[in-house]
Amino acid sequence: MSGKNSDHTSDVTKNIEEPISKELKMIMWQMWIDMHLARYFEERVQWLFSKGLVHGTTHLGIGEEATAAGTIAAMKSQDYVFGTHRGHSQAIAKGIDVKYMMAEILARKTGVCKGKGGSMHIADPDIHYFGADGVLGASAVMCVGTALATRKRKEEDRISVVFFGDGTSNEGATWEAMNLAAVWELPVLFVCVNNTYGMSTPIKDVMKDTDIAKRAYPFGMPAKTVDGNNVLEVYHASVEAREYVASGKGPMLLVENTYRISGHSKSDGNLYRTKEEIESWKEKCPIKAFRKYLVENELFTEEELDKAAKTAADEIEQAEEFAKASPEPSFDDLMNDVYA
Amino acid sequence: MSGKNSDHTSDVTKNIEEPISKELKMIMWQMWIDMHLARYFEERVQWLFSKGLVHGTTHLGIGEEATAAGTIAAMKSQDYVFGTHRGHSQAIAKGIDVKYMMAEILARKTGVCKGKGGSMHIADPDIHYFGADGVLGASAVMCVGTALATRKRKEEDRISVVFFGDGTSNEGATWEAMNLAAVWELPVLFVCVNNTYGMSTPIKDVMKDTDIAKRAYPFGMPAKTVDGNNVLEVYHASVEAREYVASGKGPMLLVENTYRISGHSKSDGNLYRTKEEIESWKEKCPIKAFRKYLVENELFTEEELDKAAKTAADEIEQAEEFAKASPEPSFDDLMNDVYA
Amino acid sequence: MMKEITYAQAINDAMCEEMIRDETVFFMGEDIAEYCGAFGVSRGMLEKFGKDRIMNTPISEQAFVGAGIGAAMVGMRPIVELMFSDFMCVCFDELVNEAPKMRFMFGGKVKVPMVMRTPSGGGTGAAAQHSQSLEACLAHFPGLKVVIPSTPYDAKGLLKTAIRDDNPVMFLEQKTLYRTKGMVPEEEYTIPLGVADVKRSGTDCSIITYGRMVQMSLEAAELLMEEGINVEVVDIRSLVPLDHKTMIESVRKTRHVLIVHEAVQFGGFGGEIAGQIADSEAFYYLDAPIRRLGALSCPIPFNPNLEKAVFPTVEKIVAQVKSLL
Amino acid sequence: MMKEITYAQAINDAMCEEMIRDETVFFMGEDIAEYCGAFGVSRGMLEKFGKDRIMNTPISEQAFVGAGIGAAMVGMRPIVELMFSDFMCVCFDELVNEAPKMRFMFGGKVKVPMVMRTPSGGGTGAAAQHSQSLEACLAHFPGLKVVIPSTPYDAKGLLKTAIRDDNPVMFLEQKTLYRTKGMVPEEEYTIPLGVADVKRSGTDCSIITYGRMVQMSLEAAELLMEEGINVEVVDIRSLVPLDHKTMIESVRKTRHVLIVHEAVQFGGFGGEIAGQIADSEAFYYLDAPIRRLGALSCPIPFNPNLEKAVFPTVEKIVAQVKSLL
């Protein structure tokens, strides 16, 4: 394991203010659920794939659930969120209905994109989730645009958030987006989900300095790096980041260090990393760590947590049933959405 | 005047080691000539334009001559140089024959690009000058490629240099080039000619932090800012930069602060800046400052300098005559250079 | 009431009127404020609308085109200027893979009402990277609309429609037409996209064309008329949507067709037009092959004579029409 | 001696042979080393040639394509891989405004011997941004060559030629053909660019096509043969240079023509082919309109049935041929 992640422990107890408010407890509960929905959703998609029931490809983020859950829990529902190609957990945290997302993965008419987008284009503008995009870097520049609209409309308490990977931070578009958001002082929160690989390529092979937070420096933009496997650390940093961004001071960059346990996509043979490395990160599973914290601090009981997990599992199962029972889009639907 | 330039005085006496060697004196002589060739060349082009004798457009860099002369004097003849759209002074310092460059401006068959390129595409691969490019940002990425070739061939004492403007530093391509050169530790010298405007737009309107040198920071790449109107400061910084880059440690960024006295291009009405601002920079003319230094330090006499200037003026005059006497390319030449 | 204005003024007027009418419209691009754009099109707009609606951008085409898309996705109506149409290549992904596909990929849940204005074409001595006509590359992407006006009247009416359109529209202006003049109504008017305009009615041969080639074709038609050849000039005005019907009817009537565009002939949009004619009922009426006239297959040279040799000219149009009859 | 290998292996073999033959050849792109590219094309190459010649790049397409151009300008022969051809849009300027124009703009003083390899086309459920066939956008730029092989034999022979070519060559591979097999000589061979291959000789109708549509057209031809319709299938193999002569001769012979490509029909390269036929002597021999069959005008949908509905299929080809006769 190269880069900064090697130092990270996923001790969720650090940095947490006491006492814990009712509101925070509720948020923890929500994050617990979101992380499980994401995990179960993706495990199920992986299984469906292995059975040949899913068309195309998909990018799973098993092991990265705390980044989406923690950051989006700190956002407000009116905030615009742009996700990544590895965005199921982001969509879930933003509040997408997993039924419709599963239906999309199974290419159904009831899918959140009517079966036209698929895993790489999951989006739901109704909840201000502008989705996954298949071209790395594009989300960042578009996110600057929603923030610009917000400013033009003088909507004060609405920020725009864009998630992007460590690898994507090397796209010219990402740099241009940071510069533009900075000079126009737009309310954009840049969230780099640093899982230390772009596909098979470790960040040390594509960046001379792997400290991604430094990339904010030329733009006079604050940056913070957090343990992305520690959902509470992510959450608290995100609350602060949102406060900063919403205050009108301009954009900020949050780097969330984590690890992708699943392969890059269905075609991944994991030839670029060792089993040991993967196993060691399974130990640092953000869900495990969060459970430990919640139980040790007597916030929730094992039973409560298990029950919530079970409910999430059921929801995914129902989503699958819903999806499978849904019709496919018909040819008549095809041309509907080309032009408005 | 916004930005860092406001602090700059063009006192060429600072930072210079004594005593001055014979070699350095020769180099000063060459820079004196190059700056004059550039100035006279461009003044002549401007005049030809005003008379309607030049087709298309051209970008003049009157006032910026010290950047090209100082940096390229510090390079070796085998070094690859990529210039800007405002590149006449760069071509001259690299050793282009002004006859052929003038013939190009006048669209002649004897032009350095056979009349096919024009001012925006002046290049002469024979002297390793890869020219002006009309699309901002493109030169930087291509420059990374010549450096890569150099490394592959184990050519130790050859670096690749790319000039680009402050405005161009906002192009995604420029960022990608810096990152790639840095992570591959390629011998690239990035030279940002910061004249504080991209066309009509002052850098403070397009960068939150106008300290361009900071743009090297994320890449673990050293950077230095110099007074670009002080040709000796530019020269010495460039010698050091070349040493660093040629040593195999990777790329470096040099920011050369200067000012464009001429308009952006023929269509410029100078509506975005004041006459006073332009006049104040005429005072800081790099040629004037250099003369003062050379004379005060008794390196050359006024007479010697005037004679050299006169020789340069004559050369430009002859170039114009040569160009005007040259035939235009014929239709038969047209298709020759589309495919190799 | 009509008034005579330039093509550039028509575009300026269209933008100003729409910005007054609809406060979600704003305008951004490189050096469009004080400098008024490389061709002075936005003269006076900064004074009228202020810095908040007339925004100079950094030289970051991906970022500001992308920002236009993002703003459009949440209900604004940005007009974005690219200084030269050739630069579409540095933000091509945003133009062809994002803006036009977003609605479809998201199952119809979003709209991208953005207009991308940009000066296109050659004839100004700007050489290989500042003189291209790249409309064919855009028209190939479903979801995008592509408009190229040939007169001040069309420019104004089509631009107003484009700004009100709920889809991304590429509005390709013709550099060499900016200073040309034409009559334009004082009253408000719009022109629907997708309706060709028969700029000259004739009986012997159809010239199907657009952009600055319309004027050249009209000149050629005058010369040909002197020789008794009565040419019809069809200005398609928009490539997407394309007015198939008007083209076909014209060719059916004249039984001869020359397609003219300034873009490189090889792989140009003329191929689409030729293909549509060759597979229509007009095919059966043709008395001669379908001819195309576009630029030669080489980058655009700087030298003015070579440049002229590369592009279609009035003489070449005349010669081609004659060769068909 | 012949051996049977896959299309992917043919490409791999061509690269390896050329890298052994010429040490200025090197290979770079995203995840081409350990991962062997998104489609496993470069399997074994890292082991054979090492990290210096098989180079993973950052996700910075402008930078590494630009670096390829720069390296080519000073005498290297880079092979650059774009993971999906759709991503040409994020480095379009380098591909169409730099590499192909440099030589011309610099008056012939430089060469850019670079090959850009990239998997193209749909049929894999990768949706709107990973399934396009964008060759028409490339073929429109003079200075670039554009190759699309349809068999392992062609892929190997054409790629070797492309690598030895002194010009930038876009080499568009067909994703869905990677696992298809074909016979390839054990001995060294090359195939010149610009020579079409009549993949099936016939008398009743010409299908002019390329890429994965060649196989579909051959299947359609078999079905049509059962009904007594003898179709000729012309695989143009390269769009630039284009083998005009072979196309025209075929159409003259069969008097009917269907042009098939996977790319969106509107604005696709089929227009160029149609245009060339419609303005050739073959025009006078045509017994039916010139028909084109390409993808429908919409972004490529994720749903497999919708995706199929968008692209040409064997059935659609059969139906179109019949409709012409």
Ligand SMILES: Cc1ncc(C[n+]2csc(CCOP(=O)(O)OP(=O)(O)O)c2C)c(N)n1
């Ligand atoms: C412009 C572009 N280039 C390349 C790809 C192919 N690709 C998809 S995901 C990926 C890796 C991205 O790495 P990172 O940004 O770190 O995100 P991660 O996959 O690790 O979540 C690549 C190369 C793409 N989709 N778009």
Ligand SMILES: Cc1ncc(C[n+]2csc(CCOP(=O)(O)OP(=O)(O)O)c2C)c(N)n1
């Ligand atoms: C990709 C691209 N965008 C825009 C332009 C138009 N343009 C030419 S020069 C220029 C200003 C460049 O500013 P800077 O980099 O500071 O260089 P300077 O002109 O000041 O020397 C602009 C916007 C271009 N040539 N290419």
Ligand SMILES: [Mg+2]
């Ligand atoms: Mg990553």
Ligand SMILES: [Mg+2]
């Ligand atoms: Mg500048």
